Amino acid sequence: MNSRSGNATALRRLMTEYKQLTSQGAPDGMFTAGPVSEDDFFQWEALIMGPKDTPFEGGVFPARLTFPSDYPLSPFKMRFDPPLFHPNIYPDGTVCISILHAPGDDPTMYESASERWSPVQSVEKVILSVISMLAEPNLESGANIDCCKLYRDNRAEYERIVRQSIQEQLGL
Template sequence: MSLPKDQGMLLLKKQLMELQKKTVDGFSTGLIDDDSYYIWEVVISGPVGSYYEGGYFKAHLTFPEEYPQRPPKLKFISEMWHPNVGKDGFVSISILDEPSDDKLGYERAEERWLPIHTVENIMLCVINMISEPNDASPANADAAKQFREDYDGEFKKQVQRCVRLSQAKL
């Protein structure tokens, strides 16, 4: 069963109001354009204890008209060097994959998008992804290779450069 478009928008409006009332560690969010609840700006704080700590990474969360039946897309606007973030900035994690069975058998259907997921769930998964990259299923093969082969060397340098750039754009 799919919800009419205006019900998806009402759900997004409700989630945004709830997120703005409470403080959630690790990210903040708001609308890019007050006339549209379908594109949000998110600022993610680099997780404590990770190489990303101290960074403030901007991203856009774009919801389809069929939300919540279909997942949003998350794209980093800030430069992000990470195995699970493509060079185009798009995040690749299970929770944002279309709801279906994975033909390659890598993900179970329940690991993918479900209409019960909230923006808070998504963002907490993204923060966890930043802290714990999955180099077995990379969106950025170069970052994954560095992560595996030179974690404390070149990978760390690339991430720290991204952190510095994010701080300069505050």
């Protein structure tokens, strides 16, 4: 069993989500996700395809999902490794998105109507939200301020940097 203090509810839920993701697959094959190792269901890796018609197109982005022992009462954390250059991703790669925060938990003062974490969310729903966030950054809850400024003031340069970093990542 895993060495972390995961409880039975969390483990059962994570296994159900994993089973569902592997049997049905993600919509349009937009991502894959699963535990890093069979011994620890509380650490997942996701591979996210860069959405079409965005500077991220053509890239595949690995992210680490870390689940708390009281999942799904509390949300998991998601970190792109290596980090992505994006207004809503911290320089260390951690994703800042409202759906990964419970209502009332407002690190960057999201608008109150935005989607929030609750136990009825899931890995799939969160990753789909992250994919649409890649396509449409939310400048009101910026995590990378320099990137926010660049996105706002010089969109072409922002897109160039993103594309370049994808090529570098692939050793091109």
